[in-house]
Amino acid sequence: MNAASAKTFHRIPLGGGATLLAKRRSALPSVAVAAFVRGGTAYETEESNGVNAFTHRAMIKGTTSRTSGEIARESELFGATIVPAYGADFSGISFQTLARFLDPAFEVFADLLAHPAFPAAVVESERSLLLADIVQEEDEPFQKTSREFQRALFGADPYGLPGIGTAGSVRNLRREQLIAWHERFYRAENLLFVVVGDFDEASVVARARALLEALSDAHPRGASRGRIADSAPAPPPAVTFESLASPREVVLERDVNQDVLLIGFPGPAARHEDAYPLQVLSAVMSGMGNRLFVALRDREGLCYYTGMYYRPLARAGVIGAYIGTSPEKEDRARAALDREFARLLDDGVGADEVVRAQNALIGHAAIGRQTNGAEASLAARYELLGLGFEEADRYEERVLAVTPDQILGAARRWLRPDRRVLAVTRPKRGPG
Amino acid sequence: MTRPLATRILPNGLTVVVREDRKAPVVTVNLWVRVGANHEDDSVLGWSHGIEHLMFKGTARRGPGVAAREVRDAGGVLNAGTGYETTNYYITVPTRSLRVAFNVQADAIQNSAFDEAELDRERSVIIEENRMYRDQPSGFGHTWEKLMSLAFEVSNYRRPIGGPDESLRTTPRDAIVAYRDRRYVPGNAALVIAGDVAAAEALALAEAAYGGWRAAPVPDAALPVEPAQRAARFRAAPGPVAKCYVKMGWRAGPETDRDTYAILVLVRLLARGRSSWIHQELLEKRGLLSEVSVLQETGSRESIFVLDMVTDLDALDPLVLGVDEGIARFRDALATEEDLERAKNFMVRSHVLAQETVDAQAHALGHAFARGDVTLADRYPEIVGSITRDDVRRVAGAFFDLPQCSILVHHPEAAGRVERPAALVRRPGPS
DSSP states (O other): OOTTSOSSOEEEEEETTEEEEEEEOOSSSEEEEEEEEEOSGGGOOTTTTTHHHHHHHHHTTBBSSOBHHHHHHHHHHTTOOOEEEEOSSEEEEEEEEEGGGHHHHHHHHHHHHHOBOOOHHHHHHHHHHHHHHHHHHTTOHHHHHHHHHHHHHHTTSGGGSOTTOOHHHHHHOOHHHHHHHHHHHOSGGGEEEEEEESOOHHHHHHHHHHHHHHHHHHSOTTOTTTTOOSSOOOOOOOOOGGGGOSOEEEEEEOOOSSEEEEEEEEEOOTTSTTHHHHHHHHHHHSSTTSHHIIIIIITTOOOSOEEEEEEEOSSOEEEEEEEEEOGGGHHHHHHHHHHHHHHHHHHOOOHHHHHHHHHHHHHHHHHHTOSHHHHHHHHHHHHHTTSOTHHHHTHHHHHHTOOHHHHHHHHHHHSOGGGOEEEEEEOOOOOO | OOOOOEEEEOTTSOEEEEEEOOSSSEEEEEEEESOOGGGOOGGGTTHHHHHHHHTTSOBSSSOTTHHHHHHHHTTOEEEEEEOSSOEEEEEEEEGGGHHHHHHHHHHHHHHBOOOHHHHHHHHHHHHHHHHHHHTOOSTTSHHHHHHHHHHOSSSGGGSOTTOOHHHHHHOOHHHHHHHHHHHOOGGGEEEEEEESSOHHHHHHHHHHHHTTSOOOOOOOOOOOOOOOOOSOEEEEEEESOSSEEEEEEEEEOOTTSHHHHHHHHHHHHHHSSTTSHIIIIIIIISOOOSEEEEEEEEOSSOEEEEEEEEEOGGGHHHHHHHHHHHHHHHHHSOOOHHHHHHHHHHHHHHHHHHTTSHHHHHHHHHHHHHTTOTTHHHHHHHHHHHOOHHHHHHHHHHHOOGGGEEEEEEEEGGGOOOOOOHHHHHOOSOO
């Protein structure tokens, strides 16, 4: 490892509740920068659905002093593509570039965060693009099935809402709502900056502080039509799993060559004690040479892809298994997936399987953390979840602590038949 | 910034390339073979890709699936990719598992059994993979295959990598094995190792793992090349889609030509990134499309560059006209100095960011080997830096005229018959 590189992040308070996580890695002259807020689709309602994505996509397309074209040309001249991220719990803006371009690229980035103008023409153009994306999803069987699966899984909870909104909600969103959304979430006490790579820490700290000042000048506390409270936005209420206790099936009929089938359950939140056992369980079930792959692909030739995942969110999680298979094989694939779940709930997992899954997870984490961008996202995620970036450094220890009993317990708690959700896209079936 | 390459050609003809990189405790071992769909004759269509699947279905020492499991148990990732010109097999592992990577891969490449029963089971897996692509309307899915069969009439690029289902169902084992044995010879391959290992150690491990791979004559690489195109080609493909997927493709020469780098600058200015002309003018200002990207397939004899766009059918005519207007800006006048600087800065930045992972480094080196010169991977910034505004104008004129274009439109069935875009009717080609 390079001597000039730091082993871990350094947490720097910026004032007003904002934080900067910094990690120096100087082997390459590149740098990744991100700003995140706690805020996302989970804070929306059916009516405002899509406002978070809309706001973030429009934020990078016009400030009080730069047009969309100027932002694009200037940032790309400095080797940066500034991209928005809009998730269920967290959102933000990030870029990567060469170390020598960090200062001028950061200047554009700061302008987008502090002074987005949401020009009316940009809002209308972005609305059309969002509506086009919503229609396009109808043409992408896996995305569409996943979307409907998530809807069915979470019922009326905002976790079930599609991130990009629906045609109905996006058509009705107003420019003022985007401005208000930005004001509500982009506040010092709700902001986290992350920088990884080859940079000068003092200079980045100074630039981030200047950005915060610009932000507070733009949105003075307590002012601005009295909409802004003096504290970070309250998180949405906890997911009430009891309301989800009934099995559901969603069938989408499309003229597809291959069925897409998802079976799953609502799962625990990222900070739940079952989170690591479920991650290890997913690794036992999926990946080449593991349970689903061997049973469904190697032995029966039912599919090209199949797997299981656990996606932890801030207030709940998603446990899912998926397969793409020919329409005439769907019944066999369903039966095989059900059989694997039943086997798991009856017999649990073997100690050797757990050791192998632990090795895989730990190795894959090292492979996945090579890029500055990945390192920044990972640290930000743990920090925003309230676990602290240190959780990334404890990952190996956490994974190794998981036992077969914990996995069986977690599986029985969460893979409950009364909460099972199935979503499938398939061609229309003939009578009989 | 990057350490020099260590290269060696083993006595059996295998090229070994090592990039020592100690940034992270991971290593990748990536074997590149010059075999792909373009090398197939009609008796083995789709089996370059099929062979890639069969390499993990068992050897004398390892049962079916054991190779993948061994790598995973060691914390590693194993996968492979088949293209028109190459197939590559990579295993990326934490440093401590480096020997597992060499052992598993060398065993699979040299000793795969291609057991008849395993082969039969795998046929349906490969067909499922093809079905998955057919349900993807953009990118390298359904419309890619249709565009390639339109843009190429003579060259083997006209055929899909996945092959026809019938060939996957019925090609006998003997034909598959004979094809493999002809193409999988050490003189036709390169082993690229990148990551946390000393070059000398990597070379020694490579020799131990692959030194016994039996030498054999390197197969002939002569393949038909597509003749010049004189008139625009158009095909409408109705399907069960809600949006309209448009691909516009232009063919060019070998990847190793300097022109290719000028084309990369041109397509960046035209359609890559939010500052590109199509993005700013056609997408943001005129609202003629909702998505644009550039796909490319660059080979040692010929190449193609494809604009991949999502739109609605009523915008098709102005969209095609608009794309040609954008190209004309770079064909009829010089790009500005700032345009050129922006494109180059971004390309060099992407090259540097690709050095962050061992996989991307090995991929660039293996790809360059397959195109005939492994040093091209490291010379990328220097060659891009040498491209001038005149170069960009020249390639826009030489390769990107409308008569040289092939257009594929995948549209909703309900639209009925879709006619050639007006721009093509006006300028079909030389009379």
